[in-house]
Amino acid sequence: MDNGLYSVAQIRAIEGASAQATAEGEAGEAGSLMRRAGRAAANLALELIGTAREESRLRPVLVLAGPGNNGGDALELAANLGEAGVDVVVLHLAGSGPSSPEAAQALARARASSANFADVAPDVREWAMVVDGLFGIGLARPLEGRYRELVTAIDRLRCPVLALDVPSGLDADTGAVVGPGGVAVRATHTITFIGDKAGLHTGEGRDYAGVVHVARLGLDTAAFEPPRARLAGPSLFAAHLAPRRQNSHKGQFGDVAVVGGAHGMVGAAVLAARVALHAGAGRVFAVGVDAEAGPQFDPMQPELMFRTSAAFDTDGRVLVLGPGMGDSSEAMRVLGHGIDGASAIVIDADGLNLVAASTALQERVARRQGGTIVTPHPLEAARLLGTSSAEVQADRLGSARELARRLQAVVVLKGSGTVVAQPDGEVAVNPTGNPGLASGGSGDVLAGVCGALLAQGWPAWEAAIGAVWMHGAAADRLVEEGVGPVGMTAGELPKAVRAVLNGLVSEAGANRS
Ligand SMILES: NC(=O)C1=CN([C@@H]2O[C@H](COP(=O)(O)OP(=O)(O)OC[C@H]3O[C@@H](n4cnc5c(N)ncnc54)[C@H](OP(=O)(O)O)[C@@H]3O)[C@@H](O)[C@H]2O)[C@@H](O)CC1
Ligand SMILES: Nc1ncnc2c1ncn2[C@@H]1O[C@H](COP(=O)(O)OP(=O)(O)O)[C@@H](O)[C@H]1O
Ligand SMILES: [K+]
Structure with a gap:
């Protein structure tokens, strides 16, 4: 079992190498990494909703999709959940810059699915689940403005919160909330991609990440330089x-x-x-x-x-x-x-x-x-x-x-x-x-x-x-x-x-x- 804890720099290097391999048709699993991430996260969401009580299963799922590729993962998940017959509401916070081709495709797929897009978080108090796809390893500064308000609002909800890759606002390397004065999503579950990350397990990480699931997206991390950190066991x-x-x-x-x-x-x-x-x-x-x-x-x-x-x-x-x-x-x-x-x-x-x-x-x-x-x-x-x-x-x-x-x-x-x-x-x-x-x-x-x-x-x-x-x-x-x-x-x-x-x-x- 791979107990490695990968730094953000290592994940980026693995991503880069495997994007190349995918382009050359070597990858073992179908679809871009983002497609795979969205599918893995949707499967976990379905599993978590499936174990909830019946009345909560019938509620809608709120998907928060940020401006970058973490948002792309969230949009892929929304499309998958829609296809599975789940009532999905997507709040997409597009950035000012252009999005990656994968994220643009994910947006098109989600728009074509049964997921409903909203401009503001609907005033529904009872969600089956909230999915946090605001920011992942690309978080560059503390959450402010609308992002901060959303995170604070999620904190008041009483439902499972599934973070994609990293709870938004948490530094994946250090396990510190990115500050000064920052906030982060307090997830009940985090599905993290390609390899596990130290920040989910130390400092504030354990409180914000909840139960950590690793989705390797079909990549063999053994082919890369071994990480310098491991989860103890x-x-x-x-x-x-x-x-x-x-x-x-x-x-x-x-x-x-x-x-x-x-x-x-x-x-x-x-x-x-x-x-x-x-x-x-x-x-x-x-x-x-x-x-x-x-x-x-x-x-x-x-x-x-x-x-x-x-x-x-x-x-x-x-x-x-x-x-x-x-x-x-x-x-x-x-x-x-x-x-x-x-x-x-x-x-x-x-x-x-x-x-x-x-x-x-x-x-x-x-x-x-x-x-x-x-x-x-x-x-x-x-x-x-x-x-x-x-x-x-x-x-x-x-x-x-x-x-x-x-x-x-x-x-x-x-x-x-x-x-x-x-x-x-x-x-x-x-x-x-x-x-x-x-x-x-x-x-x-x-x-x-x-x-x-x-x-x-x-x-x-x-x-x-x-x-x-x-x-x-x-x-x-x-x-x-x-x-x-x-x-x-x-x-x-x-x-x-x-x-x-x-x-x-x-x-x-x-x-x-
Ligand atoms: N590439 C791949 O192969 C795979 C990637 N994967 C997924 O991609 C994620 C990484 O994606 P990413 O690099 O796009 O970064 P992400 O975390 O979405 O954020 C960057 C965006 O947010 C913005 N921004 C940053 N901080 C901000 C703030 N405080 N407040 C406001 N805006 C802020 C920043 O814009 P800026 O304004 O800084 O120019 C930019 O637009 C990774 O965690 C995983 O989920 C998986 O699909 C697996 C395969
Ligand atoms: N919230 C926590 N979760 C996990 N381990 C904890 C927590 N708080 C304290 N510990 C562990 O308990 C021990 C406390 O050690 P220390 O701070 O030296 O206190 P003292 O010497 O007064 O008992 C350490 O092993 C620390 O890792
Ligand atoms: K996230």
Whole structure:
């Protein structure tokens, strides 16, 4: 399965090459790409309407067709829906310039079909569906005037909204609403053409795109340069989901030491340590940087071993540096020691803020030989990059790549559609997780899962993708069970992470036998 996320530039290059191939009669599927896009979208629309209640099935479909080729797709869809006997109303917003030959043909086909053309959106409140074909990958500036009014009006409707290629107003590369002060269509479904796009899965993208369907239009993307971004899934880390041998012992699954637990912040380290056990580490230590603070024992998780950093040998152990670590001189000392050491490390939270404040530490991170995962949320990433969190969010893939390049580490830029980046620019965007994770402590849990997978010998890239995917899948599982999203707590995640991981391991075992 192609899990590639294609940039707009790549899609344009594929389009260009395949238009040539179509002209030369090589393409496998009949009709221009626009004809195919319109047909694929109409089929999906029919399927979605077909599953609706009878009274909504009898309502008309409103098709919004913009001035460019996205509008052409919409007109093709309108013609197809008309032929299928659906009551269609088209609002065509022609541009001032000439349209492409394909879009002109699509307009002629739609006009010749049973679709009704309107000059203003009719005052019908109850549509079977609204189809957004205003703008796709050609969006060049924020939506204003009539477009903006239409988008705002769609937002008030209570019916499925199908976006063609990209919800109008959303940047297909970044997942940001094109601004300043922009608006975008909030779709329930997006059918995207030729290849999937990162902007539908990260930042604001998940909220605006809804369920994403990919229509490849008969093109074989394998014939083109592979994309540098992919949608994360178990196939990216399946090689490490080995079932355990009967003759196993705890030494084979590694030690994790979570270093944190400054005064008033002990819970962060305990959460990370608990989940490290649940995600399969052989032995787990919770190491406090403050000799005066913190428990000696976790009654809920008596397997954890509590130590103070001054008397703890970190060598040979995977270190999770940062949850609730504070900024004391002892925190700085252990962080520096861990960074200069040979073990794989995870730097999170306060650890990241200390690194952000010191270019010398950043250089030491970049020179590390052992595996390194850094897990910033957008504000922590902004501090590390010397910019604002708004700038980070405006281009999440670009920011994660730049940070990975500077730190020569695997970067996990957290948030809806977490971005995992390698120093060479390779990126994975995570589709799991939900707003139940937006509460204090869930980041500590993620860092603990990363540590546990590193301790079990996973390379940093696979450990980061695996941890992020399972952490989100655990939260999704809790929502399915009615535990959240509202009120889900980080402390509920470890057992769910364990269930997800064991499910994957047993699936991997079944596939091998
Ligand atoms: N070519 C192919 O083979 C295939 C293409 N396909 C489809 O084509 C789509 C790309 O089409 P596209 O390049 O025509 O761009 P599109 O998104 O329709 O918008 C451009 C138009 O909008 C205008 N405009 C832009 N921003 C604006 C704004 N804020 N407010 C107002 N106007 C604005 C801009 O005019 P401008 O004023 O900037 O000169 C121009 O007229 C793609 O997403 C897919 O759906 C599929 O059929 C598969 C095969
Ligand atoms: N709306 C959301 N959708 C998906 N994942 C989310 C969402 N909000 C937060 N998360 C995830 O939850 C975790 C929160 O981490 P962080 O911001 O460091 O918070 P804290 O350390 O306070 O728990 C990250 O893994 C992040 O990706
Ligand atoms: K669109």
